[in-house]
Amino acid sequence: MKLAVIGTGYVGLVSGVCLASKGHLVTCFDINETIVNQLDNGICHIYENDLEKLLIANKSNMSFSLLDDETEQHLMNFDAVLVAVGTPTNNGRADLSQIESVGKMMGRLIKNSNEYISVIIKSTVIPGTTDTFLKDILEKESGKKIGDFGLGMNPEFLREGNAVEDFQFPDRIVFGYEDLKTLDILNRIYEPWACEKIEVNTRSAEMMKYVNNALLATLISTINEYSNIARELGNVDFKKVMQGVHLDNRWSPLDGDGKKINPQIIDYLKPGCGYGGSCFPKDVMAISALAEDLGVSSRILSAVIEVNETQPEVIIDILKKEVSQLESKRILMLGLSFKPETDDVRESVSLKLLELLDGQVKSLSVHDPIAMPNAKSVLKLDNNIEFVDDWPNKLSDTDIIIIATNWVEYTGLANMLDQIEGKTILDTRSLLNQDDLLNVKYITIN
Ligand code: NAD
Numbered sequence: 001m002k003l004a005v006i007g008t009g010y011v012g013l014v015s016g017v018c019l020a021s022k023g024h025l026v027t028c029f030d031i032n033e034t035i036v037n038q039l040d041n042g043i044c045h046i047y048e049n050d051l052e053k054l055l056i057a058n059k060s061n062m063s064f065s066l067l068d069d070e071t072e073q074h075l076m077n078f079d080a081v082l083v084a085v086g087t088p089t090n091n092g093r094a095d096l097s098q099i100e101s102v103g104k105m106m107g108r109l110i111k112n113s114n115e116y117i118s119v120i121i122k123s124t125v126i127p128g129t130t131d132t133f134l135k136d137i138l139e140k141e142s143g144k145k146i147g148d149f150g151l152g153m154n155p156e157f158l159r160e161g162n163a164v165e166d167f168q169f170p171d172r173i174v175f176g177y178e179d180l181k182t183l184d185i186l187n188r189i190y191e192p193w194a195c196e197k198i199e200v201n202t203r204s205a206e207m208m209k210y211v212n213n214a215l216l217a218t219l220i221s222t223i224n225e226y227s228n229i230a231r232e233l234g235n236v237d238f239k240k241v242m243q244g245v246h247l248d249n250r251w252s253p254l255d256g257d258g259k260k261i262n263p264q265i266i267d268y269l270k271p272g273c274g275y276g277g278s279c280f281p282k283d284v285m286a287i288s289a290l291a292e293d294l295g296v297s298s299r300i301l302s303a304v305i306e307v308n309e310t311q312p313e314v315i316i317d318i319l320k321k322e323v324s325q326l327e328s329k330r331i332l333m334l335g336l337s338f339k340p341e342t343d344d345v346r347e348s349v350s351l352k353l354l355e356l357l358d359g360q361v362k363s364l365s366v367h368d369p370i371a372m373p374n375a376k377s378v379l380k381l382d383n384n385i386e387f388v389d390d391w392p393n394k395l396s397d398t399d400i401i402i403i404a405t406n407w408v409e410y411t412g413l414a415n416m417l418d419q420i421e422g423k424t425i426l427d428t429r430s431l432l433n434q435d436d437l438l439n440v441k442y443i444t445i446n
Contacts, residue, residue, distance in 0.1 A: 001025070001188060004078040006067065006102055008035055010046055010163065010278070010344065011122055011156045012084030017054050018167040020061035022192040027078070029067040039064040047343040047370050050164045072105055076113045080185050081106065082154070084122040089282035093289045094126045096133060103134045107141020110149045118150030118182045121202075124209050124283060125153070126290050130202035131178055150182035153202035155209035160277065161341030172196045176205025213283040214301060219268040220275045221307035227271030227445060228314055238446040239430075242270060271445045273353070273404065273428040274311035276338035278346040281308070312352040315445060316360075319426055322443050323400065330363045332398040334391060335405020335429075337371035345374045349428075350404035354379065365398070367391035369407055395419040402426045413437075 001024050005016040008030040016028040030036050035045045042059065044052040055062070065071050075081055085098035099121070106119050119138065121130050130153045139145060153176030158166040173190050175197060177183040183199060190197065200208070223242070230236040246252055246266050255261050275281065284304055291298035320326055338348035345351060350366075357364060365386040368375065372387050379385065388394045392412070395401070396419065403410050406429035413420060414436040424441040425432065434442050 001079045001185075002077065003027075003189065004029060004075055004081045005122075006030075006075075006081060006083045007085035007098070007123070008032075008039065008064070009084065009086065010048070010160055011158065012082075013039070013044065013046065013055075014048060014051060014158060014163045014167050015082060015084060015122060015156065016062065017051060017058060018164060019189065020058040021054055021168075023061065024189070025061055027063045027065055027074075029065050029071070029075070031067050033066050036064045036066045047341075048163050049161065049341055054164060072109060075106070076109050076115050076117055078117065080118040080120055080150075080152075080182075080189065082120050082122050084156070087123045087125055087282075087286075089285055092285040094129075094282070094286040096125065096129060099123060099125060099129065099134060100137060103137035104141050106149075107138045110138065110142035110144055116149060116181065118152055118179075118185045120150075120152035120154050120182065120186065122154055122156050124155065124213075124279065125206055126286055127203050127206040127210065129206060130176065135178065146179050150185065151178040151202065152176055152182040152186055153205040154186060155205050157209070157212065160344055161339055170195050172198055174205045174208055175199045176202035178202055210283055210287045213280055214287055214304070216268050217275050217280045217284045217308070218300065218304050219265070220272075220280075221304040221311075223269050223271050224274060224311050224314075224445075225307050231318075231446075238271065239444075242446075245269065270430060272430065273315050273349040273445065274308040276347040276349045276352075278338075278344060281305075281347045284308075312349055312356055315353065315426070315428055316356045318443060318445065319400070319402075322426075322441070323424055326361055329361050329399040329424075330397060331357060331361050331365065331400045331402060332388070332391065332394050333357075333364065333366045333402045333404050334368075334410045335403060335407055336366055336368035336375040337405050340405055340407045343370045343374050345371050345378060348375075348405075351375065351379065353402065353404055353428075354385065362399075365394055367394070368405065369409060371405075392416060392419065395423070398423065400424045400426060403429055403431050405429070406431045 003019055003024050003026045005012045005028045008028040012028060016026045020026040038045050042056050083102050085102055088095050130151060135151055155174050172195055173193060175183055175186040227238050230238045252260050252262055284301055288298045288301035336345055336350045338344055365388050367388050410431055414432055417438060421439045426443045428445055430444050
């Protein structure tokens with residue numbers, strides 16, 4: 001099929017490349033000329049495992065285009081237009097301005113064309129956006145009705161760092177549709193995928209994405225709250241507590257051979273520094289704001305947000321309790337991205353920890369294998385932060401090491417006992433094992 005993808009960020013680019021890898025002819029459009037030029041030269045502007053390799057391998061099925069007044073005309077030459085523009089947060093509410101702008105443009109194009117085209121939203125949008133907000137814009141701008149054009153919602157569940165694999169081997173694919181032709185198009189687009197496919201109206205598809213993310217965020221905040229209670233109570237081995245909880249058959253059932261399955265959900269049931277990234281924080285806030293608009297009480301969502309927002313402070317308080325004269329200490333923070341295997345620092349807890357430490361310590365140095373350029377562009381702190389490329393070399397100049405992102409390379413600390421002797425490690429991700437660390441003050445968030 002001939003597919004257009006509007007918005008070539010984490011979701012749009014991964015989708016475009018993976019769809020091309022299945023034989024579709026894909027053109028990715030973006031309003032950012034630098035991104036388009038880079039991609040045209042086979043260079044990914046974001047870091048995602050295997051993405052650049054797959055892009056280069058499927059270059060013959062792909063093209064990239066700046067989206068402007070001239071090129072937008074080409075959009076009517078595709079079987080479907082997938083929309084993957086940003087839906088950031090604005091005062092806790094979903095900012096739909098990018099969707100609005102694409103909707104107006106598509107409406108104008110539909111008005112002047114006799115072709116049927118299906119507009120399919122991949123961005124995460126508040127339930128009711130596609131069948132009301134976007135539909136109204138498209139109908140008003142085009143003077144036509146659904147049926148003359150198509151409307152769909154195909155939420156994306158990929159996880160950054162694992163996005164290519166998640167797109168290629170999804171747990172399910174959701175076909176939200178407002179007209180049967182769009183449902184048929186969605187079925188044809190995803191024909192090469194063998195996983196379960198769920199057909200619903202667009203509103204239910206939108207809701208599925210929010211419930212999925214909000215539920216995972218709820219688990220994270222809930223466990224952080226229990227861990228905070230246990231710490232205050234004292235003399236509780238919370239790691240063992242959670243080990244016992246995890247072994248409950250309902251969290252980790254037995255497989256056919258009687259062996260315990262260790263499902264990924266367990267990772268959400270561990271205390272830490274809270275959730276960050278481009279999705280959970282904004283999505284939980286947006287669904288909570290929707291509830292408020294509807295006059296529905298959303299006390300759980302409010303608590304999830306509150307616990308998460310205060311968790312970085314909890315972590316710095318733990319450090320202050322464990323280490324005297326913090327102001328005289330030289331800190332090395334390891335990890336800036338919101339999770340490993342990505343360069344994305346949006347809503348990264350590492351940056352919040354840095355803000356809280358700024359001005360409170362003797363010096364702050366930071367390292368990340370790939371996210372330092374992105375962090376440099378967003379950090380606005382008074383104190384000078386030193387960005388170090390060779391973090392093992394910095395250990396001799398460091399009093400406290402904070403593991404803020406669980407990049408595998410930081411497990412190497414356990415093999416540097418000479419260099420870390422006498423130092424403090426605050427491991428917010430429970431990456432290391434206390435037993436491996438002799439002569440080190442080791443603090444975790446258990
Ligand atoms: P992003 O900011 O990385 O990319 C958005 C892209 O859209 C940018 O390159 C921007 O230049 C472009 N753009 C903005 N307005 C445009 C327009 N009018 N025409 C053409 N291009 C335009 O965002 P993202 O992380 O890819 O997220 C996109 C959507 O997918 C969001 O709604 C997000 O919530 C959702 N989502 C993200 C993830 C994730 O892990 N990042 C996962 C699932 C869903």
